[in-house]
Amino acid sequence: SLSDRLSGVFERLRGRGALNEADVRAAMREVRIALLEADVALPVVRDFIERVTEKAVGQSVLRSITPGQQVVKIVHDALVEMLGGEGADGAASELMLNVAPPAVVMMVGLQGSGKTTSTAKIAKRLKEKSAKKVMMASLDVNRPAAQEQLATLGVQAGVATLPIVPGQSPVDIARRALQAAKLQGFDVVMLDTAGRLHVDQPLMDEMKAVAEIADPAETLLVVDALTGQDAVNVARSFSDQVALTGVVLTRMDGDARGGAALSMRAVTGKPIKFAGTGEKLDGLEAFQPGRVAGRILGMGDVVSLVERAAETIQVEEAEALAAKMAKGLFDMNDLRNQLKQMTRMGGLGALAGMLPGVKQVKNAMANGQVDDRILVRMDAMIGSMTPKERSKPELINAKRKIRIAKGSGTTVQEVNKLLKMHQDMSTAMKKIKKMGGLKGLAGLFG
Ligand code: GDP
Ligand code: MG
Numbered sequence: 500s501l502s503d504r505l506s507g508v509f510e511r512l513r514g515r516g517a518l519n520e521a522d523v524r525a526a527m528r529e530v531r532i533a534l535l536e537a538d539v540a541l542p543v544v545r546d547f548i549e550r551v552t553e554k555a556v557g558q559s560v561l562r563s564i565t566p567g568q569q570v571v572k573i574v575h576d577a578l579v580e581m582l583g584g585e586g587a588d589g590a591a592s593e594l595m596l597n598v599a600p601p602a603v604v605m606m607v608g609l610q611g612s613g614k615t616t617s618t619a620k621i622a623k624r625l626k627e628k629s630a631k632k633v634m635m636a637s638l639d640v641n642r643p644a645a646q647e648q649l650a651t652l653g654v655q656a657g658v659a660t661l662p663i664v665p666g667q668s669p670v671d672i673a674r675r676a677l678q679a680a681k682l683q684g685f686d687v688v689m690l691d692t693a694g695r696l697h698v699d700q701p702l703m704d705e706m707k708a709v710a711e712i713a714d715p716a717e718t719l720l721v722v723d724a725l726t727g728q729d730a731v732n733v734a735r736s737f738s739d740q741v742a743l744t745g746v747v748l749t750r751m752d753g754d755a756r757g758g759a760a761l762s763m764r765a766v767t768g769k770p771i772k773f774a775g776t777g778e779k780l781d782g783l784e785a786f787q788p789g790r791v792a793g794r795i796l797g798m799g800d801v802v803s804l805v806e807r808a809a810e811t812i813q814v815e816e817a818e819a820l821a822a823k824m825a826k827g828l829f830d831m832n833d834l835r836n837q838l839k840q841m842t843r844m845g846g847l848g849a850l851a852g853m854l855p856g857v858k859q860v861k862n863a864m865a866n867g868q869v870d871d872r873i874l875v876r877m878d879a880m881i882g883s884m885t886p887k888e889r890s891k892p893e894l895i896n897a898k899r900k901i902r903i904a905k906g907s908g909t910t911v912q913e914v915n916k917l918l919k920m921h922q923d924m925s926t927a928m929k930k931i932k933k934m935g936g937l938k939g940l941a942g943l944f945g
Contacts, residue, residue: 505529505567523555526570537795538758540731543765551577575792582788583770594717601680601688603713608721610694613749613775617721618691619652620783631686636661636676638669639693656780673709698736710741721747724755734766743767749775757791831889834921835881838874879907880917
């Protein structure tokens with residue numbers, strides 16, 4: 500696997516602090532092979548490698564994992580981001596149909612990519628999940644029986660199809676579909692366009708003419724996940740000619756590693772909205788970047804391993820901090836770091852979350868009683884302390900409190916609260932030590 504190959508590359512690196520450029524470049528040669536094996540198009544691979552190399556060089560290596568595993572994690576995260584981010588699952592991947600009805604969804608792509616099947620799958624999904632009244636119309640006048648194919652699927656899906664009138668052009672059919680939908684109060688009209696085996700201009704002109712009169716809310720490019728190096732050309736030709744809004748990647752139930760997803764996303768810049776996962780009409784899923792990234796790399800396991808390692812690091816740091824606190828060495832600098840973590844993570848630092856005082860702040864924040872401005876104020880107070888005061892808070896007398904409050908634009912009362920919080924944390928830590936020490940504490944993080 501990629502991970503094995505990378506551990507070879509990084510053998511020498513164990514114990515060194517950060518990923519250096521030469522090692523990262525060597526690792527990226529392996530990543531490049533993995534991406535090409537997964538059918539990511541070459542220019543996309545090149546761009547991706549450049550970006551990830553930049554990101555990886557200089558990153559410090561986590562203690563609990565090998566540098567090779569860490570590189571895999573960096574590559575995986577970059578893939579997920581490029582595929583649309585984890586947040587893309589769900590709402591963002593749904594269709595944007597907030598226009599005056601009927602909203603038109605136009606399906607485009609090469610012949611055999613899965614347009615007709617996906618049209619019926621999406622129509623069924625809109626009907627069942629969004630309670631939309633959907634009509635489908637086939638504009639494929641080239642292939643014999645193409646319109647009948649959609650009608651049959653319509654019956655299976657329980658979705659209306661536009662009655663077939665022989666001899667009409669795609670533009671005529673589109674116009675008729677819009678009229679019928681308006682008259683009969685349909686919410687959505689799905690237009691299944693014709694495809695050719697190869698991209699050609701007559702096909703593109705026909706598609707453009709239909710787009711002009713139908714003004715689609717969504718134009719989805721349907722692509723077979725098994726499309727290899729050609730994916731870039733397909734994506735580019737279609738997105739040059741019509742304003743695509745998204746991609747449907749079909750045949751994800753097969754052996755495809757899914758590299759076409761990355762190529763599509765890189766070239767069109769549009770989200771991959773759905774994955775086709777079978778011939779049946781329920782074989783459609785919201786596209787899941789995390790899953791596909793793991794598939795492209797061929798290794799979900801390593802990623803979770805690296806995630807666990809990152810958690811372990813947090814625990815190690817927390818233990819070190821706890822040891823300091825137990826010895827009474829936990830000072831205002833440490834408190835400040837914990838507060839910084841809270842701000843950065845939008846939650847709590849690894850240790851601080853367990854402690855009184857900080858917990859109160861956290862609860863108050865959760866209840867909407869205070870916002871994160873309080874963290875900024877605390878930071879300002881610590882900032883207004885002298886280095887001596889920070890390392891020995893017990894020096895802070897009434898006079899110093901007034902100075903700190905003034906310097907930070909806060910009140911003496913707030914300074915008192917901050918000092919009390921620090922005091923409470925130290926006390927709590929001493930108690931934890933008495934009760935069984937740091938092992939028990941670490942267990943709470945596991
Ligand atoms: P079109 O020419 O683009 O309209 O393609 P079709 O919708 O007619 O699909 C071509 C073939 O691919 C049909 O046999 C479909 O059943 C099959 N197909 C479409 N989508 C999927 C999918 O997600 N998974 C699998 N396994 N087969 C699919
Ligand atoms: Mg078709």
